[in-house]
Amino acid sequence: YRFRGAEVALFDEMREAGIPREGEGPFTFGEEIHLTSNFRSAHRLVRFTNALFERVMADPVRDHDEVSFGAGDPAATNVGEAAAAGADQPTATRLVVFTAPSAKDDDEEEGDGIAASREQAEADWVAAEVAALHRQKPTDTIGILIPRRTQLDLYVAALRSRQVPVRMVEGENLAAKPEVFHLHALFKALARPYDDAAWACALRAPWCRVGEEVLLALKQEAVGGRCWSEAILVSELSEVKRFADAVKPALGDFGREAYHATLLRAWEKLGGPEATAARYDTYGVGNALEYLSLLQACGGLPAEEAIDLIEDRLEKAYTPPDPAAAASPVQLMTIHKAKGLEFDHVFAVYLGYRPGRSGSQEKPPYLLLPLPEANGGRALCVAMERDARWRGRSLGHDLLADLARKREQAEVKRLFYVAVTRARLSLTLTGCGKRDEKTPLTAAAGSPLGLLLSATCAGGEAVPSFAELGFDVRVLAGPEPQKGRPVERRAFPEVAAERLESFPLPYFTRSPSDRLDREEDHAPRPGEDEREAEDDGTAKAIGVVIHRLLETLAVGHPLPRPEGVAMALRAEGVEPRAASGLAPSLLAEARDAWEDHAFSALREGAECSSEWPLESSDGQETVMVGRLDLLIVKPGEVAVVDYKTSRFPADVLPEAFESEMLESYGPQLRAYRRMLERHPAFRGKSVATYLLLTQLPGGRLIRVE
DSSP: OGGGTOOHHHHHHHHHHOEEETTEEEEOOOOOOOOOEESSSOHHHHHHHHHHHHHHTOSOOGGGTOOOOOOOEEOTTOHHHHHHTSSOOOOSEEEEEEEOBOOSOTTSHHHHHHHHHHHHHHHHHHHHHHHHHHHHOTTSOEEEEESOGGGHHHHHHHHHHTTOOOEESSOOBGGGOHHHHHHHHHHHHHHOTTOHHHHHHHHHSTTTOOOHHHHHHHHHHSOTTOOHHHHHHHOOOHHHHHHHHHHHHHHHHBTTBOHHHHHHHHHHHTTHHHHHHHHHHHHHHHHHHHHHHHHHTTTTSOHHHHHHHHHHHHHHOBOOOOGGGTTOSEEEEEHHHHTTOOEEEEEEOOTTOOTTOOSOOOOOSEEEEEEEOTTSOEEEEEEEOOOTTSOOOOHHHHHHHHHHHHHHHHHHHHHHHHHHTTEEEEEEEEEEOBBOSSOSSBOOTTSHHHHHHHHHEETTEEOHHHHTTTOEEEEEEOOOOOSSOOOOOOOOOOOOOOOOOOOOOSSEEEOTTHHHHHHHTTSOOTTOOHHHHHTHHHHHHHHHHHHHHHHHHHTTOOOOOHHHHHHHHHHTTOOHHHHHHHHHHHHHHHHHHHTOHHHHHHHTTOEEEEEEEEEEEOSSSEEEEEEEEEEEEETTEEEEEEEEOOOOOTTSOHHHHHHHHHHHHHHHHHHHHHHHHHSGGGTTSEEEEEEEETTOSSOOEEEEO
8 A cells, every 4th residue: 555655666676677685686586376266256246346447457557556457267166156146145236326416616615515415325325225234134244345534433323323233443533532522621621720611611511511501601700811610610500510519529639640540530420421321322431431541541741741642642543342343244444454354245435535635735845756767776756846935836746746646546446456356245336426417427536436437337327248247336316415504502401311320349359469469569579688679570570481381381382492481581571681591591490390200290190270260259248369370180189389480599598498488478378278178169179289489499399288
């Protein structure tokens, strides 16, 4: 794709001249093998694709990055054809064009209104067709492919209005969601007491929804340079007082704790989750929580910097997946993301868009394009945009701009090819066109729909060669936009939402290692002096890697090479040279510990489970959870082995080291024993617990009584 910097000419040069190599001739390729058999699509789709792109990609111009089209052959064992020959299937290929009386200029207000009505009609029709097809064939995969993300919200709304569960490879723009806008306004209000617009927006959010009369009353109170926040916090209006009571504690905590924690507490106190769920469904609550996650990453910054950072991240963030659609066979994505995928039924939509046209009115000050040279090389050509102070034109800039448009057109053709070739059973192509007295049916110049109409249609109908392939063309008139519609003034109605009451869990969750975790955060582990404790990062990395090595041996796999262990240490933050030096000794330590005589005898003839999760309740209000390094099960007995990788100090006797370890970790192992004794799978069996001290010389396995 050109937007990622790809250049077709590079592939052509590599194929023809080979790959340059220093000190010797280029590496050249042998015979080309053309893969022409199509195992994906039904035969009629393959024939349609061949006929279409033999016209669309005819007479390629190399300087324009155009490529020649190679026709495919339907494979004899074609999966799509076998499915198409079975149950009743929809029309294999069809084109639906939505029209309205042409406007003089698409940039005029009337033209924009007509275009919007046609695009809405197109989205509604596609959503209805997808809903009907999904009901008829609930297991068939359906791909809805759009060329640009700008239309994503339109199709998502149309599909959801028909209760079609839709998966999105990349969701909608998070900043464009109203529930996120409202929550961000509340954050800005907390950060900026002087931001009148933010405070007004926070009052109009779904969890407050004050009317215009209340806003007018507040405006009248905020006189003499007084901020809205001051008027809101002392207001006696019942609708505003509830908001103020929730916001006042948050203002006191703001900046003293993480921003997301303060905002979440204020949002919950205002009834934000319930109001958001009532108005935007649980999907909207998920979007609000995604915003809070982004805000959490902005902690530690001054408020103004946090606002700038969260707004920058919002522009690049997408809504999280909808859990209700996780298993849906209906997917919505851009054509770019569909490359390499396939679907039983494809809806390639919004094909009437105008390539190269974007919402930005900014023009780059110069153009830079690679151009092929006569000797086979490539040169970078640059041309400055004309100076706005004089009316002359820049010939170089005009030539490069024309070349860029033609290369963009070549990419449109390739993108169109990707969309058409994703289908296995049926293909539906839709777009917005124009129809007038002189020209029966037209589309934007250079658009995929324009290419399609010029290749397949005449007078609004399929030409005979494509009609014989079963290509069906329909032209639907879009609704006329209303003109001069008066602005409707209305008060926002109260949303009747079922209140979701929160309640505390009837139990507490604890882990046998909780106390140890707290102590190790503030003191050296047993067997470590102060100097060793300072290098806690390396010690933790060693512990993680040795645990993984022992887990590898427990599942019957061989140990990795030292290079692999060094890579794992580097991934845990150890400096590369130190990691390479530590790797051989850690491998030897894990191997010696695993082959310890007493440990080997304990495992002999037993069933071993590594990283075994354990949960147990005391029957009252505490649930204990843990994860066992190794569980050994034999007839009539069970053993738990906990790996300990604490470094053995040279100036400490082994007996003293063992005593320290038993004193520190004995309570944890005894808790594991009680949990296993209550486990229904091990009732009636004796339970033994052990520490495996990986660095201790001699006997490494110590029983915990």
